[in-house]
Amino acid sequence: MKEACGVVGIVAPGRDVSYLCYDALYALQHRGQESAGMATFQNQQITVVKDNGLVSHVFADTTLRALAGSIVIGHTRYSTSGSANWTAAQPVYRSAGASGFALAHNGNLTNTDELAEGAGIKVTSMLSDSDLVAELLALEVESGSTLADALHTVLARARGAFSMVVLEANVVHAVRDPYGFRPLCLGRLGTEDAPEGWMIASESPALDVVGAAFVREVAPGEMVTLTSQGVTSVQLLEPAAGKEKLCIFEFVYFARPDTYLMGHQVHTTRRRMGELLAQQSNVEADIVMGVPDSGVPAAEGYAKASGIPFGYGLVKNRYIGRTFIAPDQNMREASVRRKLNPLRENISGQRLVVVDDSIVRGTTTKALVGMLRDAGAREVHLRISSPPFMWPCYFGIDTPTRDDLLAAHHSVEEMREYVGSDSLEFITLENLRAAIRLDGECCDACLTGNYPAPTPVALGKSGGRW
Numbered sequence: 001m002k003e004a005c006g007v008v009g010i011v012a013p014g015r016d017v018s019y020l021c022y023d024a025l026y027a028l029q030h031r032g033q034e035s036a037g038m039a040t041f042q043n044q045q046i047t048v049v050k051d052n053g054l055v056s057h058v059f060a061d062t063t064l065r066a067l068a069g070s071i072v073i074g075h076t077r078y079s080t081s082g083s084a085n086w087t088a089a090q091p092v093y094r095s096a097g098a099s100g101f102a103l104a105h106n107g108n109l110t111n112t113d114e115l116a117e118g119a120g121i122k123v124t125s126m127l128s129d130s131d132l133v134a135e136l137l138a139l140e141v142e143s144g145s146t147l148a149d150a151l152h153t154v155l156a157r158a159r160g161a162f163s164m165v166v167l168e169a170n171v172v173h174a175v176r177d178p179y180g181f182r183p184l185c186l187g188r189l190g191t192e193d194a195p196e197g198w199m200i201a202s203e204s205p206a207l208d209v210v211g212a213a214f215v216r217e218v219a220p221g222e223m224v225t226l227t228s229q230g231v232t233s234v235q236l237l238e239p240a241a242g243k244e245k246l247c248i249f250e251f252v253y254f255a256r257p258d259t260y261l262m263g264h265q266v267h268t269t270r271r272r273m274g275e276l277l278a279q280q281s282n283v284e285a286d287i288v289m290g291v292p293d294s295g296v297p298a299a300e301g302y303a304k305a306s307g308i309p310f311g312y313g314l315v316k317n318r319y320i321g322r323t324f325i326a327p328d329q330n331m332r333e334a335s336v337r338r339k340l341n342p343l344r345e346n347i348s349g350q351r352l353v354v355v356d357d358s359i360v361r362g363t364t365t366k367a368l369v370g371m372l373r374d375a376g377a378r379e380v381h382l383r384i385s386s387p388p389f390m391w392p393c394y395f396g397i398d399t400p401t402r403d404d405l406l407a408a409h410h411s412v413e414e415m416r417e418y419v420g421s422d423s424l425e426f427i428t429l430e431n432l433r434a435a436i437r438l439d440g441e442c443c444d445a446c447l448t449g450n451y452p453a454p455t456p457v458a459l460g461k462s463g464g465r466w
């Protein structure tokens with residue numbers, strides 16, 4: 001599974017906002033490594049710089065210097081297959097209106113055909129859902145709407161997931177869809193009494209890294225507008241039946257451990273997942289180890305609750321960029337071996353509890369179990385800190401089709417046999433919710449099939465048209 005994107009927006013008069021945005025995007029690099037971009041407004045014009053590659057590849061000091069001004073939006077992107085080209089990088093720019101505007105989007109719209117047909121826009125394989133929104137906004141602006149009104153008109157018709165930042169002259173608008181599928185938060189530069197600027201980001205560590213204080217999460221359906229005068233907010237879109245449906249996998253896997261979501265630090269919730277998993281399905285073993293990164297806090301929690309010592313068994317290579325698979329190599333095995341290497345002396349002859357966050361296709365897990373056995377593990381007991389992943393995601397996460405999801409067509413025992421572990425247990429949905437201390441709602445559609453919003457069943461999940 002791959003996260004779809006991270007977004008940033010900053011208005012801070014007198015500050016070098018492109019440098020702040022760079023640091024913030026760097027903090028959100030885990031949300032997308034295919035491309036990065038920024039748009040600033042200065043001297044009555046919007047400048048966009050974007051390219052394929054990591055944030056550090058796309059921006060040099062000279063580029064950041066050139067991106068002057070006190071207002072910026074930024075984007076880091078994971079592209080679904082078929083759209084890993086330069087034109088898919090964001091922000092997307094349109095010249096409509098006095099200054100034009102630029103848009104950056106995290107999410108996935110589910111009614112793109114309907115939106116495109118309604119506006120007479122031709123659907124092509126090069127048109128992303130972010131391009132489509134930009135096109136629809138431009139049509140509204142060209143027919144006389146303000147950008148804020150255009151956002152209301154267009155996004156009221158849009159279905160699916162969107163956490164979006166839009167820049168026009170001296171203004172950044174940030175909008176979250178009525179379900180709040182993807183995270184979005186507001187921060188403040190300077191003190192409460194003397195603010196020096198305002199900031200929007202997908203996750204709170206992007207605020208921390210530039211010294212901004214976390215103010216609050218943007219509410220589902222809310223539009224927050226940042227200017228040099230301060231922050232205003234309107235409820236742009238009716239919240240969906242009053243229910244927030246933040247993606248439950250942000251807690252399990254996607255978000256950084258130091259991120260706060262719904263008032264909870266993600267690391268703490270992952271530890272609790274491990275604790276409850278141990279209470280639910282303990283086993284006799286010598287050490288508990290986590291699959292880096294998100295499996296590690298869950299493994300610590302498992303160790304604490306079970307009394308089995310916590311240990312490190314896998315080292316993760318954090319510097320994997322673009323990789324190539326030799327034609328005669330097993331792709332999954334090669335990619336696992338590149339990413340993870342076993343600590344043989346910790347593993348050899350040991351009965352292991354191995355905590356991981358999810359099993360999707362099962363091929364990666366199978367390769368991992370093989371690697372641990374090759375390193376001398378006596379027993380491998382897999383514990384998974386999410387329930388079986390049975391349904392594809394349509395709300396901003398790139399997942400395989402249902403046919404390719406191992407849990408969709410196999411019992412837990414069949415899955416255990418396939419991955420080759422000695423035992424396999426998944427946390428229950430009740431325990432996952434208890435670990436997050438959810439009083440409200442989260443989206444759990446990929447675990448339950450209960451999609452909170454309509455799904456585009458005709459939209460292929462192997463890349464799709466958008």
Ligand code: SF4
Binds near residue numbers: 247248392393445
């Ligand atoms: S379907 Fe799953 S991955 Fe997608 S938003 Fe819902 S919980 Fe998250």
